[in-house]
Amino acid sequence: MPRSRRPSSPAFTLPAALFAVVAPFVLAPLMLVPAGPARAADPEPAAAVAAIVPTVTVTRATVSPVQQRVPVSGTLVARAEVQVYPQVSGYEINELLVEVGDRVTAGQPLARLSDTTLRAQLAQAEAELARASAAIAQAESQIASADAAAAQAQSALDRTQRLNRSGNTTQAVLDEAIAANASATAAAASARGGLEVAQAGLAQAEAARGIAQLNLDRATITSPADGIITERNATRGALSGGSAEPMFRLIADGEVEMQGEILETALGGLEVGDPALLTVAGVGEVRGQVRLIPASVDPVTRLGIVRVALDPDDRLRPGLFSTGWIVLDERDAVTVPSTAVLTDGDGERVQVVRDGRVEARPVRAGVLWDGRREIVEGLDEGEPVLLRAGAFFRDGDPVNAVAEGPAPSDAAPVAAADTPAAQAGATGGPRAEASGAAAAAPAAGAPVAEEIAAEAIAAEVTAEAAPSATPGTLPDSQETLR
Numbered sequence: 001m002p003r004s005r006r007p008s009s010p011a012f013t014l015p016a017a018l019f020a021v022v023a024p025f026v027l028a029p030l031m032l033v034p035a036g037p038a039r040a041a042d043p044e045p046a047a048a049v050a051a052i053v054p055t056v057t058v059t060r061a062t063v064s065p066v067q068q069r070v071p072v073s074g075t076l077v078a079r080a081e082v083q084v085y086p087q088v089s090g091y092e093i094n095e096l097l098v099e100v101g102d103r104v105t106a107g108q109p110l111a112r113l114s115d116t117t118l119r120a121q122l123a124q125a126e127a128e129l130a131r132a133s134a135a136i137a138q139a140e141s142q143i144a145s146a147d148a149a150a151a152q153a154q155s156a157l158d159r160t161q162r163l164n165r166s167g168n169t170t171q172a173v174l175d176e177a178i179a180a181n182a183s184a185t186a187a188a189a190s191a192r193g194g195l196e197v198a199q200a201g202l203a204q205a206e207a208a209r210g211i212a213q214l215n216l217d218r219a220t221i222t223s224p225a226d227g228i229i230t231e232r233n234a235t236r237g238a239l240s241g242g243s244a245e246p247m248f249r250l251i252a253d254g255e256v257e258m259q260g261e262i263l264e265t266a267l268g269g270l271e272v273g274d275p276a277l278l279t280v281a282g283v284g285e286v287r288g289q290v291r292l293i294p295a296s297v298d299p300v301t302r303l304g305i306v307r308v309a310l311d312p313d314d315r316l317r318p319g320l321f322s323t324g325w326i327v328l329d330e331r332d333a334v335t336v337p338s339t340a341v342l343t344d345g346d347g348e349r350v351q352v353v354r355d356g357r358v359e360a361r362p363v364r365a366g367v368l369w370d371g372r373r374e375i376v377e378g379l380d381e382g383e384p385v386l387l388r389a390g391a392f393f394r395d396g397d398p399v400n401a402v403a404e405g406p407a408p409s410d411a412a413p414v415a416a417a418d419t420p421a422a423q424a425g426a427t428g429g430p431r432a433e434a435s436g437a438a439a440a441a442p443a444a445g446a447p448v449a450e451e452i453a454a455e456a457i458a459a460e461v462t463a464e465a466a467p468s469a470t471p472g473t474l475p476d477s478q479e480t481l482r
Helices: 016-026 044-051 116-166 171-218 264-269 420-425 430-440 443-468 474-481
Strands: 055-060 062-078 081-084 093-096 109-113 220-222 227-232 248-252 256-263 275-280 284-292 303-310 321-337 341-344 347-354 357-369 372-377 384-386 400-403
Touching: 062 275, 062 303, 062 357, 062 372, 116 171, 171 220, 256 264, 256 284, 256 321, 264 303, 264 321, 275 303, 341 357
Parallel strands: 055 400
Antiparallel strands: 055 384, 062 256, 062 321, 081 248, 093 109, 109 220, 227 248, 256 303, 275 284, 275 321, 284 303, 321 372, 341 347, 347 357, 347 384, 357 372
C-alpha cells in the first residue's frame, strides 16, 4: 500500500534566503553527478567545490654552505715505531731505567748491561795498541841502521873501484865490495818494509781498541730517537740478545695517527691535506688531516687504507678506536630542505609553486648536508618549492601556498592573488564570503566548516517550526528539504 504523505504546512516552507545558504553545502556533492538543467544552472556549488584546495607550506631555495664528506673508521697507530735491540749479546741486564709511558729523548739511557768482561776486552785492546806503537819505533830504528850500512857499503865500493882502475887492488876485492853494497841496499829496503808491517799492526790494534770501546759503550742501552715508551720486554737479570722481541718499543716523536678504512668510491676525490673530524674512544673529538692516501684497494672488502695525522694530544694512545669524517670539499651552493626533493626511478625532482599551482621540475641533486640537499642544476636561488614534496601532487594541481614560518598566523601567502580560493573570495555576497573562508582554511578543516554550517541551518529550521510543530514532524520537514 503506498505510503501516505502528510500535506506540508506553510509553517515548514523554508524562506528563500535560508535556502540560498543551505544550497551550497547540501547540493555541492550532487554537482559531481550529471543532472538536469535546473541543477546545472546554478554555478555556485561548483565554485564552492573548486575553492576547497589543499594548503601547503613552501620554502625558497637559498645559497648556503655544504660539505662533501665520507665516513672513515679505524685504529690509532704510531706514525713511526722504533724498536730497540741490544747490540751486544750474552751480557746480563743489570739496570732498567725507564717504564712504559715515559717520554724519552735521543741518547737517553734505557738500560745497562754488565760491563766487566767488556772492560777487560778494552784493556787488552789497549795493550795491543801499545805494542803496535812500540813496533813502529823499532822498525824506524832498523831502517836507520840499514840506511847507514848501505851508505858505508856504497862508500867502500866507490873507493875499491878507484883503486882497481889504478891497478892497486885486485878484481876479487872489487867484487867483494860490489856484493857488500848490494846486501846493504837490500837490508835497507827490508827495514822499510818492516815499518809498513808495524804501521799495519798499529792500525789493527787501534781498530780492536775502538771495537772494545764501542762494545763497552753499548753496554748502556740508549734511545735512538725522541719518543714515548710503549713496550718494555727486557727483564733484569736476563741475558741480552736472548729473545727475538725488542727490549723496548717507542713512538718516534710521540706522533700518533689514525689508520682507517675508506670506501673505494671516495678515493677519486681524496687528497693529501683534506681535513678530518674524528671521534676517538675515551678522548672525544680530535681534528687532523689526511697524510697518506691508499695506494691500493682490498679486493675483498673494497676498502682502502688511509693515514690521518692527528693534532697533538697526550691522551691519544695506539690501539684506540676512532671514527669520523673526511671533508672532501666545502662550498656554497643552492640548497633546499631534504624533504623537498623526491627521488624515484625517473630521477630527482622538486615541486615548484608558480601562480598558485604545482610544477614538478627535474633537478640534479648533490650532497646532503645539515638537513639540506644541494641542487646542482635545475633550480635557481629564491624559487619557491614545497617544503614537503608529495608524490600525490601532479603538474597543475592548485594549492594554497603559505610561506614557511614559526606559526600559521605569521605565515605570508605566496602568490595568493592568483589562487582559485582568492578568486572565489573576491566575488560579492554571503555565499562568496563563505566560499572564500572555506578556501582560506586548511584542507583538513573544510569538512569541519561544512558540518558547523549544516548544524546552524538545522537549528534555524527548528526554531522557525517550533510554534506549530508536533512530535514526528521533523522527518517530513527533511522530506520537504529533499
